[in-house]
Amino acid sequence: MADTIKLEVSRYSPETDAAPHLQSFEVPFRKDWVVLDALNYIKDKQDGSLTYRWSCRMGICGSCGMLVNGEPKLTCATFLADYAPEPIRVEPLRNFPVIRDLVIAMNDFMRKLQKMKPWLIRKEEKPVSEGEYLQTPDELEAFKQYSMCINCMLCYAACPVYGLDPLFSGPAAIALAQRYNLDSRDQGSKDRFPVLSQHDAIWGCTFVGECTRVCPKHVDPAGAIQQYKLTAALDWAKSVLMPWGGK
């Protein structure tokens, strides 16, 4: 077993560079090291100017998403051993503007996420004295999968639709809208409908399915989008067939 492994890391300095370039680093190869450990080693011992985001090291903060050999990955959960002895290429997430080295600008995602109103909407809040909004295990199960999203944006890096059409709301934002739509405590699905049922939202999705494949938390955003398409289509059919209906 070799005792070092080569990392090719994308570097971009907005002060001096016109475009990113790859820089090679030799780091110790250890079986228990993930790509993030190797980046931390580089920053500590070799080049303190290397810039990247990270926080929890345990796959829950969603900060350390990068491209590892072109594939969107959480670097805290991507082991060097799975790639050795080949060099490992680390690049910033695809489809986002790069601020510096491996750091991308996430403003667009945050804006789109907010538009989905990802919080519990009540027509009328009941007073605290009346207690919690209760939920059965089955009702929890209906949305739990979507609530696992950690906003790591790997799905945006995997989505060719988002790459080609920057207006597209994207997988995570729609999955999170669905997370609240399916929550028995929520009453805001009507508020979200006009945002969701648009060409830039669900109808922009062509079901490539890559978002679901790369999702580290098994959220299945692609499934969420198609299921909402079905909901929206049925809603439309209902409004045509029964215009006097209207709940």
Place this chain on the structure above:
Amino acid sequence: MKSAAVTPPYTLNHPRWYRKRVSTYWWLQRWEYLRFVLREISSVFVAWFVVLTIAQLYAMSRGSEAYNTFLDFLKNPFIIAFNIISFLFVVYHSITWFNLSARAMSIRVGGKKVPGFMISGPNFVAWLIISAVIGWLLLRA
């Protein structure tokens, strides 16, 4: 094509972001993307079979002479080759469609989610049975 945009110089508190253009050939860069594009293109071949079937019915309605002319057209080696390719695409289209239908539908029975194979499975079975019946009707003669 636009030449590389002239990016404004870096100024403090005004970061200069690097934006990469998506290549025209993005769909060739990953196997998963190519598979998706082939799946989408398969709808063209589905449309071709629909047009072919309508043309066949139309020829049939115009008598046996017109129908024989149509059959001669079908015997053209180029048409045969194209139809074989179309057939493969239509099969691919059907398989991917049934597989995706399981993921696009979330059916709950008694609070529990129905597993995907319970949705795609009956579709595949129905497809095979209908194909077998049609095959039997055609080949029986």
